[in-house]
Amino acid sequence: MARAAIIVCWVMAIGLALFLIAPLLVIAAASFSPTPVFDLPLTGASTRWYGRIGRLDGFWPSLLLSLQIALLSTAISLVSGTLAAIAIARGKLPGANIFATALVSPLMMPGLVLGIALLQGFRAVGFTAPWATLLVAHLVITLPYVARTMIAGLARFDFTLIEAARTLGCTYPGSVLRVMVPALAPSFLIAGIFSFLASFDNYPVSIFLADVRTKTLPIRMLQYIEEAPDPTLAALSTLILSGTVILLFVSDRVVGLHRMAGTSD
Amino acid sequence: MSEAAPHLVVRSVSKRYGPTTVLDHIDLTIRRGELVTLLGPSGCGKTTLLRAIAGLAQPDTGKVELAGRDITHVPPHKRNVGVVFQSYALFPHLTVAGNIAFGLKVRGAARREIDAAVERALSLVKLGHLAGRRISALSGGQQQRVALARAIAVEPDVLLFDEALSALDRKLREEMQVELRRLLQDVKATAIFVTHDQDEALTMSDRVAVMNKGRIEQLAEPRELYLRPASLFALNFVGLSTRIAGTVLAAGNGKVEVETKVGRLSALGNFQAGSPVIVAARPEQFRIGEQSEANTAAGRVRSVVFQGSRTLVEVDAGAGESLLAELSGRDGAIPVVHDEIRLSWPVTETFAFPMEMQA
Numbered sequence: 039m040a041r042a043a044i045i046v047c048w049v050m051a052i053g054l055a056l057f058l059i060a061p062l063l064v065i066a067a068a069s070f071s072p073t074p075v076f077d078l079p080l081t082g083a084s085t086r087w088y089g090r091i092g093r094l095d096g097f098w099p100s101l102l103l104s105l106q107i108a109l110l111s112t113a114i115s116l117v118s119g120t121l122a123a124i125a126i127a128r129g130k131l132p133g134a135n136i137f138a139t140a141l142v143s144p145l146m147m148p149g150l151v152l153g154i155a156l157l158q159g160f161r162a163v164g165f166t167a168p169w170a171t172l173l174v175a176h177l178v179i180t181l182p183y184v185a186r187t188m189i190a191g192l193a194r195f196d197f198t199l200i201e202a203a204r205t206l207g208c209t210y211p212g213s214v215l216r217v218m219v220p221a222l223a224p225s226f227l228i229a230g231i232f233s234f235l236a237s238f239d240n241y242p243v244s245i246f247l248a249d250v251r252t253k254t255l256p257i258r259m260l261q262y263i264e265e266a267p268d269p270t271l272a273a274l275s276t277l278i279l280s281g282t283v284i285l286l287f288v289s290d291r292v293v294g295l296h297r298m299a300g301t302s303d
Numbered sequence: 304m305s306e307a308a309p310h311l312v313v314r315s316v317s318k319r320y321g322p323t324t325v326l327d328h329i330d331l332t333i334r335r336g337e338l339v340t341l342l343g344p345s346g347c348g349k350t351t352l353l354r355a356i357a358g359l360a361q362p363d364t365g366k367v368e369l370a371g372r373d374i375t376h377v378p379p380h381k382r383n384v385g386v387v388f389q390s391y392a393l394f395p396h397l398t399v400a401g402n403i404a405f406g407l408k409v410r411g412a413a414r415r416e417i418d419a420a421v422e423r424a425l426s427l428v429k430l431g432h433l434a435g436r437r438i439s440a441l442s443g444g445q446q447q448r449v450a451l452a453r454a455i456a457v458e459p460d461v462l463l464f465d466e467a468l469s470a471l472d473r474k475l476r477e478e479m480q481v482e483l484r485r486l487l488q489d490v491k492a493t494a495i496f497v498t499h500d501q502d503e504a505l506t507m508s509d510r511v512a513v514m515n516k517g518r519i520e521q522l523a524e525p526r527e528l529y530l531r532p533a534s535l536f537a538l539n540f541v542g543l544s545t546r547i548a549g550t551v552l553a554a555g556n557g558k559v560e561v562e563t564k565v566g567r568l569s570a571l572g573n574f575q576a577g578s579p580v581i582v583a584a585r586p587e588q589f590r591i592g593e594q595s596e597a598n599t600a601a602g603r604v605r606s607v608v609f610q611g612s613r614t615l616v617e618v619d620a621g622a623g624e625s626l627l628a629e630l631s632g633r634d635g636a637i638p639v640v641h642d643e644i645r646l647s648w649p650v651t652e653t654f655a656f657p658m659e660m661q662a
């Protein structure tokens with residue numbers, strides 16, 4: 039019986055993994071299609087669609103915008119989210135739990151709702167500059183990732199380490215930099231990656247705040263697919279996918295993927 | 304500086320957290336090269352006193368002087384005080400050698416100097432072979448040594464240990480007590496050692512400060528603390544004793560006659576007639592039978608506990624009082640349970656303490 043159960047579980051696990059990965063494999067295969075219309079079985083391979091990515095209308099400005107917004111919002115979130123997490127984990131803040139819940143609540147909200155709410159909110163206060171509204175909106179998206187990861191990281195951080203550093207000759211800020219930051223490096227890395235990815239591929243919030251000249255990459259990609267569905271988009275997706283895989287692989291080498299999943303420390 | 308010169312002086316230091324007075328006008332003077340233990344129950348303020356000396360807690364009143372310098376308002380990083388924390392507080396992102404080098408690096412010492420100091424500290428704690436290890440790959444005892452080496456490496460004016468051995472198992476702790484004491488003497492360190500383990504205090508220290516509710520009840524050499532406890536609290540906290548309540552009948556010449564439920568007893572102490580007191584004596588002062596210049600009391604043996612070189616005998620003296628005697632087989636037969644025996648103990652080893660709220 040137990041044997042059978044284990045076999046069922048294994049089949050389930052393998053099946054699910056295939057189910058999750060299959061679309062990614064299909065898109066990777068499609069990106070090497072020699073013909074504009076992707077067809078199975080493949081009749082050869084071509085990399086010409088990769089060459090076309092750069093010539094897509096408005097591709098470079100969108101890529102640049104997405105990178106800018108993702109990097110900036112991640113950087114700001116890392117600093118402010120960490121400080122907030124310290125206040126929650128360390129300070130004798132009354133209602134620290136409520137505060138923590140509020141900080142991570144955007145994670146639980148549908149992106150669409152968040153997008154509409156932000157749009158209405160910004161309009162109400164007359165804040166309409168597209169680039170700036172995008173940045174602020176993406177802060178709302180990225181901050182919860184950072185706050186959640188840093189609160190968890192700080193809960194395991196022993197603040198006596200800072201006192202030890204101080205008695206060894208470090209100033210207080212020096213101790214934070216020399217001891218707390220390196221000890222929390224894995225948390226920073228995890229928070230940074232999730233925050234960057236959450237911002238970089240966000241569609242539902244950005245769509246409400248973008249205008250004709252300020253379009254993030256995901257918005258631009260959806261537009262391409264409506265205009266001309268050829269394998270160029272598959273090539274671009276495959277590139278983004280490879281970038282993500284490399285990022286995750288490198289950070290797994292550094293801190294371990296199981297820590298990112300939050301299953302153990 | 305001479306050996307006897309005061310090195311660390313704590314003058315009337317007080318500290319309150321909200322309504323609780325955690326340190327109540329603490330005075331403490333420690334000589335250069337001396338090892339003093341702070342001994343006291345949980346919550347009596349030991350850690351807070353250490354933190355005040357290290358600069359991690361600011362006292363409300365009083366002064367702290369170290370090596371002839373008033374450091375009351377000096378921040379911790381400029382005090383040159385070494386601390387070994389109970390949790391060791393080793394930096395997880397650094398190796399063993401990296402931890403030990405930390406203090407010298409932030410002081411901007413030269414590379415060669417740092418390497419030499421790290422090597423010296425490592426060999427002192429016998430961990431030379433583990434220099435490149437990660438902290439997480441060390442046993443508790445090894446972590447303890449790294450914490451010590453890290454504190455010693457910067458050659459602090461005083462070393463503070465906050466229950467540094469309490470996380471180790473009993474056998475390792477006893478080994479470390481002896482080793483640590485020898486090591487501290489070798490490097491001529493001045494040190495304060497916090498513990499609530501009386502054996503550790505007696506083993507490790509030149510002097511022991513017994514703390515209670517934010518005050519130092521007695522500061523004395525271990526032997527004196529045991530033989531001449533200054534208060535009932537000190538008597539209770541260090542070692543075993545027999546304690547009998549009574550009322551002073553007559554007093555004079557530093558002696559008192561006390562009426563108790565087990566009869567009239569003589570004791571050392573200065574009280575007025577009529578004062579309620581506790582008469583106390585250490586178990587090893589008791590003998591079976593009579594002796595001259597002694598108090599005596601009789602009773603029935605309640606329990607006999609064999610402890611190797613000695614045997615602890617508890618005698619029910621009636622009226623709810625009991626006597627605790629430590630007998631060595633040499634002086635005659637060891638009684639058995641239910642024996643009726645008479646015990647005596649010298650008047651000069653019997654003390655009277657004011658009856659107060661017992662701690």
Ligand SMILES: Nc1ncnc2c1ncn2[C@@H]1O[C@H](COP(=O)(O)OP(=O)(O)OP(=O)(O)O)[C@@H](O)[C@H]1O
Binds near residue numbers: 343345346348350351
């Ligand atoms: N930062 C603080 N805020 C409020 N109260 C404190 C603080 N630090 C210590 N106390 C209180 O001061 C008292 C003494 O604490 P301290 O840590 O000095 O005791 P201790 O003698 O070291 O005890 P233990 O043996 O349990 O370590 C305790 O009642 C504690 O609750």
Ligand SMILES: [Mg+2]
Binds near residue numbers: 349350351465
């Ligand atoms: Mg303590």
